[in-house]
Amino acid sequence: MHITIHRRLIWIALIGAALAGLGAYALPRLALPPADAAVVPPDQAAITFTRAFYTVDYRDREGWLAALQPLATASGFRLIAGLLAPATWPRLTTAQTVTLAEQVKVRDEGLRAEGVSAAEQARGEAEAGWQIRRLTVTVAEAGRWPTMTAGTFPANILLIQEGGAWKFGAFLSDDDVRVFQQRSQ
Amino acid sequence: MRRLMLALMLVAAVLDGPALAQDDDGPIGAIGDGSLTGSLPETLPSYLVTGADGQIHFNADGLTPGEPIVLAAPPGFWQLDGTLPGTDIQACLGCLVYNTYTTATGETVVIPNTYTAIVMAATGYSPFNTPAELAIGNGALQLAAMAGAFDGLGIPPEDFTLENLIKRFDPTSNDFDPLFMLQLNIALNDPNNPLNSGAFFWAAGLFQFACHPVTGECAPVADRQPTGSGSGDDPLERICQALGDCPKPLTGVCPSRDFAISAPPPVYAAEKLLPAFPIVVGQDPAQRGVDVRAGVTVPPVTVSFNVEKEYPGERVCQWVGNGEGGGCTPGSFDSVAYKDGFQSWMASDPDWGSLDTTRQVCERVTRTFPDPVTGFSARLQLEAASIAWIETGDLQQRYPGAQVYQAVWPLWPGRPPIRQTIAADRTAISLEWERLPLRDPGQYRVVLAGRTAGTPYTAPRDLAYDKITFDVALLEAALIK
Numbered sequence: 001m002h003i004t005i006h007r008r009l010i011w012i013a014l015i016g017a018a019l020a021g022l023g024a025y026a027l028p029r030l031a032l033p034p035a036d037a038a039v040v041p042p043d044q045a046a047i048t049f050t051r052a053f054y055t056v057d058y059r060d061r062e063g064w065l066a067a068l069q070p071l072a073t074a075s076g077f078r079l080i081a082g083l084l085a086p087a088t089w090p091r092l093t094t095a096q097t098v099t100l101a102e103q104v105k106v107r108d109e110g111l112r113a114e115g116v117s118a119a120e121q122a123r124g125e126a127e128a129g130w131q132i133r134r135l136t137v138t139v140a141e142a143g144r145w146p147t148m149t150a151g152t153f154p155a156n157i158l159l160i161q162e163g164g165a166w167k168f169g170a171f172l173s174d175d176d177v178r179v180f181q182q183r184s185q
Numbered sequence: 186m187r188r189l190m191l192a193l194m195l196v197a198a199v200l201d202g203p204a205l206a207q208d209d210d211g212p213i214g215a216i217g218d219g220s221l222t223g224s225l226p227e228t229l230p231s232y233l234v235t236g237a238d239g240q241i242h243f244n245a246d247g248l249t250p251g252e253p254i255v256l257a258a259p260p261g262f263w264q265l266d267g268t269l270p271g272t273d274i275q276a277c278l279g280c281l282v283y284n285t286y287t288t289a290t291g292e293t294v295v296i297p298n299t300y301t302a303i304v305m306a307a308t309g310y311s312p313f314n315t316p317a318e319l320a321i322g323n324g325a326l327q328l329a330a331m332a333g334a335f336d337g338l339g340i341p342p343e344d345f346t347l348e349n350l351i352k353r354f355d356p357t358s359n360d361f362d363p364l365f366m367l368q369l370n371i372a373l374n375d376p377n378n379p380l381n382s383g384a385f386f387w388a389a390g391l392f393q394f395a396c397h398p399v400t401g402e403c404a405p406v407a408d409r410q411p412t413g414s415g416s417g418d419d420p421l422e423r424i425c426q427a428l429g430d431c432p433k434p435l436t437g438v439c440p441s442r443d444f445a446i447s448a449p450p451p452v453y454a455a456e457k458l459l460p461a462f463p464i465v466v467g468q469d470p471a472q473r474g475v476d477v478r479a480g481v482t483v484p485p486v487t488v489s490f491n492v493e494k495e496y497p498g499e500r501v502c503q504w505v506g507n508g509e510g511g512g513c514t515p516g517s518f519d520s521v522a523y524k525d526g527f528q529s530w531m532a533s534d535p536d537w538g539s540l541d542t543t544r545q546v547c548e549r550v551t552r553t554f555p556d557p558v559t560g561f562s563a564r565l566q567l568e569a570a571s572i573a574w575i576e577t578g579d580l581q582q583r584y585p586g587a588q589v590y591q592a593v594w595p596l597w598p599g600r601p602p603i604r605q606t607i608a609a610d611r612t613a614i615s616l617e618w619e620r621l622p623l624r625d626p627g628q629y630r631v632v633l634a635g636r637t638a639g640t641p642y643t644a645p646r647d648l649a650y651d652k653i654t655f656d657v658a659l660l661e662a663a664l665i666k
Contacts, residue, residue, distance in 0.1 A: 054271075075368045079278075083371070087274050117364040130364055137271060147272035155270035160364070170367055171270050178593055179363045 043108040045071070045166035046133045046157045050106045053080075053168075054139055056099050058092045061085065072168040073160050079170055088147070095146035103143030109134035112156060113181045129161045130169065132177055230393060232286075232294065248286035248294060254398075256281045256312050257636070257647065258304075265370060278370035281305075281312060288393075295392045300370060312636075312645050313398035395423055421446075421490075424641050430552060431492060439491035439547035448556070448643050449484040454615060455631035457655035464658045466622040474620035475657065479563040479596065479631055480606075481648055482613040486640045489551045498542035502531060510538025554640035557611035561635035561648065565594035568653055571627025580626075580659075590624040626659035 040048070049071040056064055065085065069077050113132040138152040139145070156177050158169040172180070232244055258279040265278035281301040286294040295313075297305060353360045392398070421444045425431035435442065457463070458476035466472050502513035503522035513521070513531040518539040521527045531537045572589050574580050580587050596602070602616040623629070635648035 075371050079371045083278070084269060084274070088269065088272075091274075117362060135270075139271070145272060147269075147274050149273060150271065153271035158364075158367070169364075170265070170371075171268075172265070173268060176265055176363075182593070182595075 039164065040166060042131045042159050042166040043133060045159055046135060047106045047108055049168045050135055050137060050155060050157060051101060051104045054099055054104045054137065055101045056092055056097060058097050061089050073162045076168040076170060091146050097145055099139060099143035099145065103140035105138040107136045109136055112177055115180070131159045132172060132180055133157055133159065232288070245286060248288060251285035251287055254283040254285060254295070265367060293394045293398065295394065295398060421642065425490060428641060430550065433493065435493055438493045438545040442490045445489040446486065446642055448486045451646070451648055452482045452484070453633055453650040454478060454480040455633060455650060455652065455654050462658065463623065463655065464660055465626050466624055468660050472622065474622045476617065476619045477565065477621060477631070478615065478617045479633055480615035481558065481561065481633060481635065483556045483558060483637055485612065486554045486556050486643050487551055488554065488642050489549055491547055492550050494546050494548050495543045496546060498544040500539050501542050502527065502537060502539050504536060505538045505540065506536050508535040510536050513537050513539050554642065555610045555612045556637045556640050556643065556646065558614055558648065559636055559638045561597065561614050562633070563597040563616065564632050565596065566630040566632050567592040567625055568628040568630055574627060575625065592625065594621060623657050626657050628653045628656050630654060
């Protein structure tokens with residue numbers, strides 16, 4: 001018995017098999033980015049958030065908030081939108097402050113405290129960790145806020161894991177940091 | 186003026202559902218279902234109205250908004266500094282915040298925000314220096330939790346009781362979680378929170394004061410009814426009257442009340458007791474440690490003022506008339522109200538008689554009020570310069586890797602004292618700790634903080650002491666050629 005296979009069918013089958021293999025390899029990676037790529041390390045998350053926080057245009061409060069929202073926890077964004085922005089923006093508007101991203105430099109100085117929140121665990125957060133990192137922030141003179149007392153200043157940032165990512169929770173004073181440090185011992 | 190002192194607890198057990206705060210257009214906030222314990226005033230203040238739903242609603246129409254009162258957290262409570270790094274902008278998260286309004290008749294209406302109301306409810310703490318004319322508390326805390334008001338805070342609604350909250354608020358409790366406190370503060374202070382919409386806060390409370398409860402000032406009101414002596418606008422006069430010390434207005438015997446208030450400053454005790462020359466415990470073969478005493482004494486507040494008093498005067502023989510005098514029998518009077526003195530016919534003339542008189546005297550009265558301590562904390566703090574010396578200074582150069590083991594030593598609360606003396610009226614506290622195992626060399630500050638309850642005439646006072654008190658030495662060996 002002879003089976004006749006047209007040459008064109010062979011090409012179609014080969015191309016189909018190649019596409020199927022490529023799809024099997026690539027599709028999961030298109031749908032879900034590699035785990036390592038999704039997790040921004042906390043020092044980088046702190047720098048990214050802080051730089052975005054001090055980058056402002058007095059004419060675009062909503063844009064500023066929109067940029068910060070994905071970088072902050074729900075609670076942290078509540079702090080920004082409900083308390084910090086109302087205290088900050090009127091003075092930025094009066095001074096017509098514009099601070100460009102390139103005018104803000106943030107350096108991570110290391111970890112000051114870390115721990116796991118029982119409250120976050122109770123909320124169902126699988127990874128309920130928190131970190132407090134020390135930063136040094138420098139804002140160029142041309143972009144300095146009217147409320148700034150120095151061009152370079154330290155900052156303590158509380159990062160909380162939410163949805164698997166490190167996000168802004170609050171800025172803390174040294175006294176506040178000590179409370180966390182004592183509790184995490 | 187209403188002088189009703191009410192404590193109305195709104196029992197919400199039979200509520201069909203929570204009455205969330207509404208927009209300013211409508212009834213601004215329902216504060217309960219009208220199922221009240223205690224007694225209601227005969228007439229509610231104009232800003233409180235009973236709606237068709239049977240609930241009491243707050244309506245700020247006709248009230249003049251005032252500056253919010255922002256007070257430090259009660260002693261022992263964690264207070265998030267909230268200073269925005271690099272700026273002078275502050276957003277105090279643990280502070281107690283009260284919105285204020287002034288009524289047309291000059292009373293101050295004070296409404297705590299939700300976090301503040303919970304702290305007050307959980308601890309019984311009140312920063313006010315005068316009793317409220319009207320106090321309405323909402324017992325719907327747990328109901329609020331059941332309705333999801335505190336979702337996301339990691340506490341099951343059924344656990345949202347005052348007892349549980351107190352444990353969580355106490356920094357010395359195992360249940361204290363700074364992250365929880367932070368998020369609770371943010372949630373309950375957020376003006377965009379549905380709890381805080383409108384001018385009234387559900388699950389909060391309301392107080393009305395004759396005068397501003399912190400400044401003591403009474404709002405100037407043009408159409409205030411005169412109060413007899415014309416001194417009704419004087420807050421001191423009103424307090425004096427409320428206390429029953431000034432029952433009658435002055436009639437001129439005393440030119441004025443001339444209030445004089447003396448509130449001597451608190452006297453702090455902060456000292457190292459033993460040993461005479463402490464060394465770090467790690468270098469002490471006996472590992473002796475350091476004994477420390479800390480405390481405060483708040484002298485009483487004294488208030489002096491003038492009052493007019495009436496005393497029995499002379500018995501005077503005088504004209505009475507209408508045959509009602511009965512005559513002036515010799516020996517029954519002290520003096521005679523007649524230009525020529527006693528006349529014999531006065532003894533039998535029924536129009537004359539002996540009457541008791543009174544005399545008005547202006548007296549200076551002094552009242553003493555204890556100003557009890559409502560909260561007190563004490564800690565040792567390694568001086569910043571000493572920390573720098575250890576971590577980055579000379580010591581670090583000589584001993585690379587030297588580190589600070591414990592810069593802050595919470596003593597009260599945090600470490601049971603070996604001796605404690607607390608006066609019955611809580612105006613004096615003395616605490617002693619023995620053998621504190623201080624591991625870090627340097628200068629130590631004794632930091633005391635707290636607050637007094639205030640008196641009817643004076644506002645609560647902050648207690649604050651922060652001074653370098655003693656040194657702990659590090660022994661260093663050196664080779665001498």
